[in-house]
Amino acid sequence: MFANLQKRARALKTELVALYYAARDPRTPWYARLVMLATLAYAASPIDLIPDFIPVLGYLDDLILVPAGIALSIRLVPAEVMREARQRAATTPVSRRANWLVGGLVLVLWLLALAWMGRLGWAWWQSRP
Known part of the structure; x- marks a missing residue:
């Protein structure tokens, strides 16, 4: 089970890096960039819609909103741009x-x-x- 979670976490990190590269591509529409920025800002922000100290609900917003924002961002990016960004993310190490x-x-x-x-x-x- 732990190995499966590690695998999913690595895949999510690769997708985030791919979205970064896709956002820098001039073929990516402005509204896709806006969704990516909002998702990244929410994920990195210490302020949540529902505070984390509230049992279950506090982490539920992070478990639903962040992946939904990532999925929406991926759908808004043209397929060719996303494919190139994924290739670049898989071959380029993040420091x-x-x-x-x-x-x-x-x-x-x-x-x-x-x-x-x-x-x-x-x-x-x-x-x-």
């Missing part, structure tokens, strides 16, 4: 540096969003009578 880079980018985006919301909140607080 740990790339993982840290993506994690750092997500962290910076969240910090910018929090700073923007804080600024809006401060402006609202100052404008009160």
Whole structure:
């Protein structure tokens, strides 16, 4: 059972890398890129629709929404582009540096969003009578 889970996890990682390569291809439509970005942002985000500390439901949204977003992204990408991206993902190793880079980018985006919301909140607080 554990070997099967490892195999599925590796396949999912390869699909995510293939989606990355497909997103960089100019033949990929903009709406497919938007779905990919939203899926990746949700998967990497520390903020969930349903918090993880809620039993069962907390992880259920991750188990349903992320794979559904990946499946939708794959369907929106043209078949030729996805085939080439899968070939490239299977032959190109992903470095740990790339993982840290993506994690750092997500962290910076969240910090910018929090700073923007804080600024809006401060402006609202100052404008009160």
